[in-house]
Amino acid sequence: MKRFLLIASLAFLVLTAAAQAETLRHVSDLAGKLSAGEASQLEQQAQEVYDKTGFDIILHTTNDSQGKGPMDYSFDYYHAFRDAGRYPDGALFAIMFDTRDYYEAARGRGIALLTHRESNDLANVVQGKLSDGDYYGAMRDYVRYVRRLLIPPTPMERTMELAPFIGVGGLVVGLVYALILKSKLNTAKFKREAGQYIVPNSLNLTDSQDIYLYQTVTRTKIQTSSGGSRGGGFSSGSRGGTSYGGRGGKF
Amino acid sequence: MSTLTYKCPSCGAPLNYDGRQQEMTCGSCGNTFDPETIRAVNEIQQKDEGFEDLRWETKEEEFSQQELNETRTYSCSSCGAQLFTDETTVATECAFCGSPSVIPAQFAPGTRPEKIIPFLIEKEQAEKMFRDYFKQRKLIPNIFQKGTLQIEEIRKLYAPFWLFNGVADARMTYRGTTVSSHRSGQYMVRTTRHFLIRRAGTLDFKDLPVDASERLDNKITESIEPFRNADAVDFIPQTLSGAQAHRADLSPQQCEERANTRVRVSTDEAFRRTVGGYVSVVPESSNIRIEGGSAEPVLYPVWLITTRKQDKLYTFAINGQTGDVTTDVPWSRAKFFGRMLSMGLGVAAAGLLAVYLLSSMGVIR
Numbered sequence A: 001m002k003r004f005l006l007i008a009s010l011a012f013l014v015l016t017a018a019a020q021a022e023t024l025r026h027v028s029d030l031a032g033k034l035s036a037g038e039a040s041q042l043e044q045q046a047q048e049v050y051d052k053t054g055f056d057i058i059l060h061t062t063n064d065s066q067g068k069g070p071m072d073y074s075f076d077y078y079h080a081f082r083d084a085g086r087y088p089d090g091a092l093f094a095i096m097f098d099t100r101d102y103y104e105a106a107r108g109r110g111i112a113l114l115t116h117r118e119s120n121d122l123a124n125v126v127q128g129k130l131s132d133g134d135y136y137g138a139m140r141d142y143v144r145y146v147r148r149l150l151i152p153p154t155p156m157e158r159t160m161e162l163a164p165f166i167g168v169g170g171l172v173v174g175l176v177y178a179l180i181l182k183s184k185l186n187t188a189k190f191k192r193e194a195g196q197y198i199v200p201n202s203l204n205l206t207d208s209q210d211i212y213l214y215q216t217v218t219r220t221k222i223q224t225s226s227g228g229s230r231g232g233g234f235s236s237g238s239r240g241g242t243s244y245g246g247r248g249g250k251f
Numbered sequence B: 001m002s003t004l005t006y007k008c009p010s011c012g013a014p015l016n017y018d019g020r021q022q023e024m025t026c027g028s029c030g031n032t033f034d035p036e037t038i039r040a041v042n043e044i045q046q047k048d049e050g051f052e053d054l055r056w057e058t059k060e061e062e063f064s065q066q067e068l069n070e071t072r073t074y075s076c077s078s079c080g081a082q083l084f085t086d087e088t089t090v091a092t093e094c095a096f097c098g099s100p101s102v103i104p105a106q107f108a109p110g111t112r113p114e115k116i117i118p119f120l121i122e123k124e125q126a127e128k129m130f131r132d133y134f135k136q137r138k139l140i141p142n143i144f145q146k147g148t149l150q151i152e153e154i155r156k157l158y159a160p161f162w163l164f165n166g167v168a169d170a171r172m173t174y175r176g177t178t179v180s181s182h183r184s185g186q187y188m189v190r191t192t193r194h195f196l197i198r199r200a201g202t203l204d205f206k207d208l209p210v211d212a213s214e215r216l217d218n219k220i221t222e223s224i225e226p227f228r229n230a231d232a233v234d235f236i237p238q239t240l241s242g243a244q245a246h247r248a249d250l251s252p253q254q255c256e257e258r259a260n261t262r263v264r265v266s267t268d269e270a271f272r273r274t275v276g277g278y279v280s281v282v283p284e285s286s287n288i289r290i291e292g293g294s295a296e297p298v299l300y301p302v303w304l305i306t307t308r309k310q311d312k313l314y315t316f317a318i319n320g321q322t323g324d325v326t327t328d329v330p331w332s333r334a335k336f337f338g339r340m341l342s343m344g345l346g347v348a349a350a351g352l353l354a355v356y357l358l359s360s361m362g363v364i365r
Helices: A002-020 A036-053 A070-081 A109-115 A121-131 A135-150 A155-183 B035-048 B065-070 B123-136 B218-223 B252-272 B333-360
Strands: A027-029 A056-062 A090-096 A101-107 A204-221 A235-239 A242-250 B015-018 B023-026 B071-075 B082-086 B091-093 B100-102 B153-184 B187-211 B244-246 B280-309 B312-319 B325-327
Touching: A027 A036, A036 A056, A036 A135, A056 A070, A056 A135, A070 A090, A070 A101, A070 A235, A070 A242, A090 A109, A090 A135, A101 A109, A101 A121, A109 A135, A109 A242, A121 A135, A121 A242, A155 B333, A204 B035, A204 B153, B023 B035, B035 B153, B035 B187, B035 B280, B123 B153, B123 B280, B123 B312, B123 B325, B153 B252, B187 B218, B187 B252, B187 B280, B218 B312, B252 B280
Parallel strands: A027 A056, A056 A090, B153 B244
Antiparallel strands: A090 A101, A101 A242, A204 B187, A235 A242, B015 B023, B071 B082, B082 B244, B091 B100, B153 B187, B153 B280, B280 B312, B312 B325
């Protein structure tokens, strides 16, 4: 009996350790836009989020969205890539280069996360870098963004985030203060003008003409491809009995 | 035989008349103009040519024989400054170099001041202002704050000024643009309209003072402006009693340039404010003529205090009427950056603490 309990305990510990150390693949770079180092870093960051919250982030690029719309492609890919029964909570961020779409598909807790956000949050996070061709940066920012939604920063982390801005602001206040003190010294300076000696209301205009001469016209083509669209509304669908929700845009 | 050439208001190249279009065309920049517009532009440019005239009439009344008998004008034997005082003063010290002077028996005639503003600030008040100044200023170099602050010299001085009065008759032209944009298909169309703007008119200046003493630094005297001329009284030699006074050793003609510089800036600014509704306005020409300009000699009350630190003399001046103070004492760079950093770090520390507390309370997420 004692031996059985010992073996059972050991088996439990091994299984628990194995479960805790479970490593998922989070990056699916079919378009080949990431270097090995970049992909590795994104894997680590997404895995860290998974370890801490159980929320599964998948980052995907493709050159072939199979003629589907961004929503259908993303829902289908997500459903096929990761077992919805075992990993019910998560989000997939897909970049489709053939149609220049990006899309975020979510399920489980991910849907709740999406619905509580401003409609153009995603665009604010990723669109600038996508338009600039910085795909790694866009995906890294997406992971950070989701991490922040799931794990609110501690007061100390929040303070450290804002520390550079507060430091610069403090120095600006200090500079203004020192300049005010300086303005009270060495005041012996020439007067620039004679405004104090103008007789009040003495300005008398005797001639006032505004003559139109000519005009110049410039035409600038409106750039549409680099502007992108600021993300669509929230859409939802179902794959194999699993509910999905998502939104995306063009870059 | 002279020829008349019209120049393009845009690029300055000669314009040709296009008989078919009945327009003036520029062969250089390609702009076209209505002949009536060109006529108006030419008229404005010709109107203002040779208009400028910045001269002031002066009132230079000599002392009467009786006043000369009561007023003493003399040159400092040490520094050469021209000074005058009342007849009762037989010995004084130079207001500028501090050398003791015995007033000679023979006096040169000088310009008689029209008005004088009496001192309202007494010596004790002036000394207190001087000492308070160094206590209150945080960037004063340490040499002024260590040990006792010795007044090397304190002088009650009537400083000579010319008061300039006149009407600035101004003619200004500017180039202005307006911009409008609209979308046309796949293009943004931006239209910039160019205008020639003319303003003409008058602006009155009254009692603009210019320091008439060569020995007084204009930076010092202008920094303690303004003086209230409503308090001025007619000059009589007795008003000099108990004070030193400096004779005007700069003529109104020598002071005109300073007055004109200030009048021009204020006139330009006043007329510029009448131009509105443009995206950009660039001054093109400014012609000012002084009408009825006059310069009147007056004496203004000034306390001059000097203090010596590390063998350097620093001047401290107080408007003897209003109590306005100025000085050429420098500021300390080390204290400037020290104050900037201490205030900056203090504000930053308070900001970080506030963010930490607000984050802890859930106000900042």
